[in-house]
Amino acid sequence: MARIELVDLTKHYKQGRNLVRALDGVSLTIERGEFVSVVGRSGSGKTTLLDLLGLLLKPTSGRVIIDGVDTADLGDGDRAIMRGERIGFIFQEFNLLPTLNALENVMLPLRYRRHRDPEGKARALELLGAVDLLDRMDHKPSELSGGQAQRVAIARSMVNNPALVLGDEPTGEVDSETSMQLIDLMRKMNRERGVTFVIVTHDMEIAGRTDRMIRLRDGRVASDEPLGAQTAAV
Amino acid sequence: MLEILRNLTRRKLRTALTVLGITIGVLALTTMGSLAEKSNSLIDGGVHYFRDHVSVAAASNGGFGGILTIDKAKDVLKVDGVQAACADTGSNVKTDLDLSFNFGPGDQVIAEQPGCQQYSTFKFSYAGGHAIDDYGSGQLVLGSDIAREYKKKVGDSMELPQPPKKFNPDFVGHQFTIVGILEKTLTAPDSFAIVSFRDGQMLFGDSLPSALKGHVDATQLATGINVYGKPGVDLDTLANRINDQVAGVRAIPPSTLVKAFETASVVLTGITTGSALLALVIGGLSVINTMLMAVTERVREIGLKKAVGARTRHILVEFITEATIIGAIGGAIGLLVGWALTTVVNAGLTSNNQAELFLLTLRLVGLAVAFAVGLGALAGVIPALRAARLDPVTALRHQ
Numbered sequence A: 001m002a003r004i005e006l007v008d009l010t011k012h013y014k015q016g017r018n019l020v021r022a023l024d025g026v027s028l029t030i031e032r033g034e035f036v037s038v039v040g041r042s043g044s045g046k047t048t049l050l051d052l053l054g055l056l057l058k059p060t061s062g063r064v065i066i067d068g069v070d071t072a073d074l075g076d077g078d079r080a081i082m083r084g085e086r087i088g089f090i091f092q093e094f095n096l097l098p099t100l101n102a103l104e105n106v107m108l109p110l111r112y113r114r115h116r117d118p119e120g121k122a123r124a125l126e127l128l129g130a131v132d133l134l135d136r137m138d139h140k141p142s143e144l145s146g147g148q149a150q151r152v153a154i155a156r157s158m159v160n161n162p163a164l165v166l167g168d169e170p171t172g173e174v175d176s177e178t179s180m181q182l183i184d185l186m187r188k189m190n191r192e193r194g195v196t197f198v199i200v201t202h203d204m205e206i207a208g209r210t211d212r213m214i215r216l217r218d219g220r221v222a223s224d225e226p227l228g229a230q231t232a233a234v
Numbered sequence B: 001m002l003e004i005l006r007n008l009t010r011r012k013l014r015t016a017l018t019v020l021g022i023t024i025g026v027l028a029l030t031t032m033g034s035l036a037e038k039s040n041s042l043i044d045g046g047v048h049y050f051r052d053h054v055s056v057a058a059a060s061n062g063g064f065g066g067i068l069t070i071d072k073a074k075d076v077l078k079v080d081g082v083q084a085a086c087a088d089t090g091s092n093v094k095t096d097l098d099l100s101f102n103f104g105p106g107d108q109v110i111a112e113q114p115g116c117q118q119y120s121t122f123k124f125s126y127a128g129g130h131a132i133d134d135y136g137s138g139q140l141v142l143g144s145d146i147a148r149e150y151k152k153k154v155g156d157s158m159e160l161p162q163p164p165k166k167f168n169p170d171f172v173g174h175q176f177t178i179v180g181i182l183e184k185t186l187t188a189p190d191s192f193a194i195v196s197f198r199d200g201q202m203l204f205g206d207s208l209p210s211a212l213k214g215h216v217d218a219t220q221l222a223t224g225i226n227v228y229g230k231p232g233v234d235l236d237t238l239a240n241r242i243n244d245q246v247a248g249v250r251a252i253p254p255s256t257l258v259k260a261f262e263t264a265s266v267v268l269t270g271i272t273t274g275s276a277l278l279a280l281v282i283g284g285l286s287v288i289n290t291m292l293m294a295v296t297e298r299v300r301e302i303g304l305k306k307a308v309g310a311r312t313r314h315i316l317v318e319f320i321t322e323a324t325i326i327g328a329i330g331g332a333i334g335l336l337v338g339w340a341l342t343t344v345v346n347a348g349l350t351s352n353n354q355a356e357l358f359l360l361t362l363r364l365v366g367l368a369v370a371f372a373v374g375l376g377a378l379a380g381v382i383p384a385l386r387a388a389r390l391d392p393v394t395a396l397r398h399q
Helices: A048-052 A076-086 A102-112 A120-130 A146-158 A174-191 A227-234 B001-010 B012-052 B070-077 B142-147 B196-205 B237-245 B254-296 B301-305 B312-351 B362-388 B392-396
Strands: A003-015 A018-030 A035-039 A061-066 A085-089 A166-169 A196-200 A212-217 A222-228 B054-056 B081-090 B108-112 B126-129 B139-142 B157-160 B174-182 B193-196 B226-229 B249-252
Touching: A003 A048, A003 A212, A003 A227, A018 A048, A018 A061, A018 A222, A048 A061, A048 A166, A048 A196, A048 B249, A061 B081, A076 A085, A076 B254, A076 B312, A085 A146, A102 A120, A102 A146, A120 A146, A120 B001, A146 B254, A146 B301, A166 A212, A212 B193, B012 B254, B012 B312, B012 B362, B054 B237, B054 B254, B070 B226, B081 B196, B108 B196, B139 B142, B139 B157, B142 B174, B174 B196, B174 B392, B226 B249, B237 B249, B237 B254, B249 B254, B254 B312, B254 B362, B301 B312, B312 B362
Parallel strands: A035 A196, A035 A212, A085 A166, A166 A196, B108 B193, B139 B174
Antiparallel strands: A003 A018, A003 A061, A212 A222, B054 B226, B054 B249, B081 B108, B081 B226, B126 B174, B139 B193, B157 B174
């Protein structure tokens, strides 16, 4: 489980002559086991924040500290190792490999571990059971519905026992009923396994089911409020 | 690994065409290469055969095939440094003009004066039977190719020369009994029919134009003299000495012959193998193209793999392996087709009474496999580097 600290995080891009301040001085602390949603208009910097948290991007300045490890000091290889073994990803468009079946997709992150995990396959099967897809484990992504594909992706994000799972619009490609099922599934994973979740969404109903909602505007934190009590009522 | 194989089947036609490119290259390499190997083995045999003695021919005729008399052998023997001078005869097995495509001079009836085999480093070994009686008559030893060509075994009889297809009133044939068959040497003796010197002289005499026939004494005839030097005598020097001291003959220094053979060998190998390698390199370019397209198609997948922990070397290995497999499959098919083709053509030629054209050696197989696999791997490097260097964020959001 991760405690994540963001210290004065900035990410600036050059776009032609203009300097785009995608993220402009964000400082946050996310406690272990929290389920956090990040909302904001497009261009507010929420995807950039997620990419920085996921060590896919390097910040222009500032620091991302995961469980006391300052990731600014890590090279590309170490960042990849940390992504593989400590962080799970869920994407809007599922990003399953079309040539692999559901079980093989769940097991993909095991392939890139430094040390072979003898219990990896058992865990993958257990996770497929937890997302209720054991009967579909040998189906290819093209044979799965959107909701099923995203459940495979959720199982994949958990297979290396990550401390942190990041979701980039994880319900963006499915209908609202499936959205609710998916967010409930993620919540279940979060509660039962104590994994920290940070998801980016523009769906307020989804955001409303999280513990804490961070609203970004123009690359800065506009609001940061706990939702815990209200969630239960929804 | 399984994923790599499935990736290959994603674009079946494209993969098949790429594999075909390598297949054609390897096919060219195996067929052209085995053509070169066959001629090289003949040439090697020639080099071996010519290195241990000086060949002496009649001067007037400028080459092999002129007429000498055995007296000349006695003259040559007097030259300082000569250990032995053995007259020999050579004539054709077939009386019809042999138009078949051969690397050698075709089937030859060979005879050497008795007692000369001991000087030659080129020793015959027998697959069956035994050597002819040097002083006998009517006995015959066949090379392996010629034995198969005429479907003969030890104990059979054979007419020499072979009668012409069209009736010829001047034709004279003689029946010989086959007493031995040589082991395959992959070189000149495979198409030798060896008879005693006396029989050889008779056959050579028969083969002369009728205008000449009446004026010669067959027992004095020879087509050439094989001169063996005393230990430590330089054969090239000896050849020059023979040319200086014996009139009417031309001694060819062995190094001249060997050099000619070796030049022919290098040129032939260069042309055949070079063109085949060119075909293979073109196949390799199509692997690069295919793999570059695969990288472009799979940008998001590469991004995903990087996101879930794949490092640069993982991506590199995956793409290079895929290209290597394309090379290996193409190589295997090419080799198999090449093997089948050369075998079938060889069998066809043999059953048609012609010499084999191809020799698929182990080193050639090794070269073809190594080249196909190596080229595949090499062709995978550029696309794999491109894939491995992709920025995960850009790759993941790639449309």
